[in-house]
Amino acid sequence: MPANNDSSGSPLLRRRKTEESSNISDDANSESSPSYSEEQVLAVEQIRKCKDYYEILGVAKDAGESELRKQYKKLALQFHPDKNKAPGAVEAFKAIGNAFMVLSDPVKRKRYDTYGLEAMQTTESYPTQERYYYTPSFEEMTAEELLNMFFRNEGIHGTAYVRRGHQWQRFHSAQGHAHAYEQDTRSTLMQALPLILIVSVSLLSSLFVADPAFSLTRSSKYYYERRTENLDIPYYVKENFLRNYGDSLERIERQVEDEYILTVRTSCFRERNYKENMIWRAKHFKDINLETKARDLRTPSCDTLNELYKAYNKH
Numbered sequence: 153m154p155a156n157n158d159s160s161g162s163p164l165l166r167r168r169k170t171e172e173s174s175n176i177s178d179d180a181n182s183e184s185s186p187s188y189s190e191e192q193v194l195a196v197e198q199i200r201k202c203k204d205y206y207e208i209l210g211v212a213k214d215a216g217e218s219e220l221r222k223q224y225k226k227l228a229l230q231f232h233p234d235k236n237k238a239p240g241a242v243e244a245f246k247a248i249g250n251a252f253m254v255l256s257d258p259v260k261r262k263r264y265d266t267y268g269l270e271a272m273q274t275t276e277s278y279p280t281q282e283r284y285y286y287t288p289s290f291e292e293m294t295a296e297e298l299l300n301m302f303f304r305n306e307g308i309h310g311t312a313y314v315r316r317g318h319q320w321q322r323f324h325s326a327q328g329h330a331h332a333y334e335q336d337t338r339s340t341l342m343q344a345l346p347l348i349l350i351v352s353v354s355l356l357s358s359l360f361v362a363d364p365a366f367s368l369t370r371s372s373k374y375y376y377e378r379r380t381e382n383l384d385i386p387y388y389v390k391e392n393f394l395r396n397y398g399d400s401l402e403r404i405e406r407q408v409e410d411e412y413i414l415t416v417r418t419s420c421f422r423e424r425n426y427k428e429n430m431i432w433r434a435k436h437f438k439d440i441n442l443e444t445k446a447r448d449l450r451t452p453s454c455d456t457l458n459e460l461y462k463a464y465n466k467h
Contacts, residue, residue, distance in 0.1 A: 188238040195230065199244040205251035205264065213265070217256060224252040267426070267449065365389065365397050365404050368412060380405040383463050385412045413460060419453035427451060 202208045206215070209223045230236065231245040254260045366387045367374035374388035387408045389397075397404055427449045434443035 188236065188241075192236050192238040192241070196236070196238045196240045196244045199231070199247060200240055202247075205255055205269075208247055208251040209255065211255075215255075220252060220256055224248065224256075363390075365393070366408055368408070368415065380408050382406075383409050383460060385409050387412075413457070416453050416457045416460065420451060420457050423449075423451040423453050 199208060206213050209215075209220065209227065211219055211223050215223075227248045228245065231241055231248060233242050233245060236245075254264050363373070366378075366389050368387055370377065370388045374390060376389050376391060376393065377386055378389055378393075379386050382405065385408055387405075394401075427446060430446035430449065431443060434440075434446050
C-alpha cells in the first residue's frame with residue numbers, strides 16, 4: 153500500500169514545518185532588532201535636551217540666514233522620520249523646524265532674543281470667523297509638508313484649513329482650489345493697484361529728494377559716527393557731513409535727539425504693553441509662576457528713556 157503524503161511522517165510535511173519554523177524565526181528576529189542605531193537615539197536625546205533655538209540648530213546667536221538654512225537642511229535630513237526611526241525623532245524634527253521658523257524671521261527672532269520662548273507662545277492669536285484659511289503651525293504639519301516648505305520653497309499648496317466651531321479641519325482640493333486661488337489672486341491684484349501706484353509715485357519722487365543729513369543706524373552710506381553735544385546720542389553721517397551741514401549742526405543734533413527719543417518711547421510703550429498683557433494673562437489663568445515671570449520682565453527701552461529724561465533735566 154502506497155504511503156500517504158499528508159501523513160505526519162511524510163517528507164513533504166516535514167519540509168513544510170521546517171520552512172514555517174524558519175519564517176517565524178526570521179520574523180521574530182526582524183521584529184526584535186531595532187530599525188535605528190544607537191547614534192540616532194543619542195542624537196534625538198541631544199536635541200530634546202536643548203533649551204534654546206540656537207542650541208537646537210547648533211548655530212551662534214549672530215548666525216546669518218544662509219548659515220541657518222544650511223544647518224536646518226542638514227539636521228532636517230538627519231532627523232526626518234523616513235531616515236530616523238528612533239523614539240522621539242518626530243518631535244526632534246518638529247523642534248528643529250520650529251527653531252528655524254523663528255530664527256529665520258527677523259521680527260520673530262528679535263522678539264525671541266528679547267523675551268524668550270514665552271513670547272512666541274503667548275503672542276499667537278486665533279481667528280474667530282467661521283471660515284478662515286491659514287498656514288498651520290509646525291505641531292499640526294506632517295514631516296513631508298515641512299520638507300516641502302523648506303526644500304522646495306513651497307507653502308502648503310492644495311490644502312485648505314477651515315475653522316468650524318473650535319476645531320480646525322483640513323481639506324485637500326485640486327481643480328476647485330486652483331480656481332479659487334486664481335480668483336483670489338485677481339482680486340488681490342485689483343485691490344493692490346492703488347497701493348502700487350502710490351508706491352511708484354513715492355519712489356519716483358524720492359529720486360528728486362535729497363538724502364537726510366543723518367541716520368540713527370550705521371550703514372554703508374551713513375558710516376561715520378558722531379554724538380550729540382547735549383545728550384550724547386550716537387548718530388551716523390556721510391563723509392562730507394561737516395562740509396554740507398556745519399552751519400546747521402545744532403539744529404540737526406536737536407532733530408537727532410527728538411527722533412531718537414521718539415523711537416525709544418515707542419519701544420517702551422510696546423514693552424510695557426507686552427508686560428501688562430502677560431500679567432493679565434497670568435491672572436486670567438491663575439498661574440502664579442507665569443505672573444511672577446511677567447512682573448520680572450525687563451523693559452530696557454523704558455530704562456533708557458528714564459536715563460534720557462534725567463540727562464535732559466540736568467541740562
